[in-house]
Amino acid sequence: METLQKILNQYNIPEISPIEIVRESSDNHVYLIGEKNKKILRVSKRLPIEDLRFEYEAMEHLISDGFPVAKWTKTKDGNFYAFAEEIEVAVMFDFLDGYHAGADKGTLPTKEQAYTAGRALASMAEISKTFRPSSSRRRNIFVELERVLQNEETFKKDFEGGEIFVEQVKEVIKFGREDDSPVGFIHNDYRSGNVFFKNDKEISGVIDFDWSCIGPIIKDLALGVLEWSFPDGKTEPDFTIFDAFLDGYNSIAKEKIIRGLKLYSWIKFAALSDTATFFCDRLASPDLKKKIARSYMYKKYLFFNSL
Incomplete structure (x- = not known):
C-alpha cells in the first residue's frame, strides 16, 4: 500500500x-x-x-x-x-462506463454484440494503418511461442503431450513468419472482457493495450473471433456467433477475410500462443498439472486443427 x-x-x-x-x-x-x-x-x-x-x-x-x-x-x-x-x-x-458481453460457458454474446465487436475491431485496424510510433515495441506476436522453445527440454521431458506440443509450436511459428498478410498495429488481446458496450450496437471503449504490438492484422481478428465464439469449457465454437463477428469485421475492413484455411491457421497460432503463456507463466509452480491437453486454449487449437 x-x-x-x-x-x-x-x-x-x-x-x-x-x-x-x-x-x-x-x-x-x-x-x-x-x-x-x-x-x-x-x-x-x-x-x-x-x-x-x-x-x-x-x-x-x-x-x-x-x-x-x-x-x-x-x-x-x-x-x-x-x-x-x-x-x-x-x-x-x-474510467470507462459500460458493460461486457457474456462469453463464458453459460453465456455467449448475442449475434448483435458479436457483430458490433467485430465492427469495432475492424475500425481500430483501419485507423491504426496510419499509426507511426516513435518507439519500437519489444513485444511481438512470437514472444509467447518462443518461450516454449526456450524451455523446450522441460516441455519434452516433464509434460504429458509436451513433445508434440513443441512441434506444433514450431509449426505455427514457421507459418507466422512465412505468411504475407498485411501488417499493422494490433491490440493482441481482443477478448470480451476488454470491450465495454454502451448498448448492443455501440461500444463505449476498448481497454488493456499492454500486449499491443505491430503484427499481422489478421492475427487480431483470429484471436477475437475465437474468443468471442468459443468460450472456455465448450467443446466447439458457436459458428453463428463466429460468423456474426466476422460479418461485422468485414462490414468495415478494407481487406475482407473469409472463413477458411488462412483464418483457421491464424486461429491455431493464437490458441497455441495463449497455451504457451498459460504454461510458461506457471513453470515454477509446484501445483502445475503438467498435461498440455488440460489447457482450454489447447483444446480450441485441437478443434481447428481437425478441420
Whole structure:
C-alpha cells in the first residue's frame, strides 16, 4: 500500500481513495481509484519506457480519430507514467462506463454484440494503418511461442503431450513468419472482457493495450473471433456467433477475410500462443498439472486443427 501511495502522490487527481484491486496477473495489478472521479491504475513489473511510449502513442492515435479508448492521465510533471522504487512502473487511465458481453460457458454474446465487436475491431485496424510510433515495441506476436522453445527440454521431458506440443509450436511459428498478410498495429488481446458496450450496437471503449504490438492484422481478428465464439469449457465454437463477428469485421475492413484455411491457421497460432503463456507463466509452480491437453486454449487449437 505504501508503494501505491507513492505512485498516487505523483498524480494530481481529486481522489486517491478508496483503492480496490480489480485484476491481478503475472504481468500487472490493476486498481480502481476513487468513487466519484474514478481512475484506473495499472502497476506493472519494470517495463522499458519505449514499450510504454508505444502503447501511449497508439492510444492517443486512436483517440485522435475518435475511437473510444481510455485516455491516459499524466503525472504532475507531465509524464505518461509513474515510478515506484525504480522497480515498478504505473500508468493511469480514465474510467470507462459500460458493460461486457457474456462469453463464458453459460453465456455467449448475442449475434448483435458479436457483430458490433467485430465492427469495432475492424475500425481500430483501419485507423491504426496510419499509426507511426516513435518507439519500437519489444513485444511481438512470437514472444509467447518462443518461450516454449526456450524451455523446450522441460516441455519434452516433464509434460504429458509436451513433445508434440513443441512441434506444433514450431509449426505455427514457421507459418507466422512465412505468411504475407498485411501488417499493422494490433491490440493482441481482443477478448470480451476488454470491450465495454454502451448498448448492443455501440461500444463505449476498448481497454488493456499492454500486449499491443505491430503484427499481422489478421492475427487480431483470429484471436477475437475465437474468443468471442468459443468460450472456455465448450467443446466447439458457436459458428453463428463466429460468423456474426466476422460479418461485422468485414462490414468495415478494407481487406475482407473469409472463413477458411488462412483464418483457421491464424486461429491455431493464437490458441497455441495463449497455451504457451498459460504454461510458461506457471513453470515454477509446484501445483502445475503438467498435461498440455488440460489447457482450454489447447483444446480450441485441437478443434481447428481437425478441420
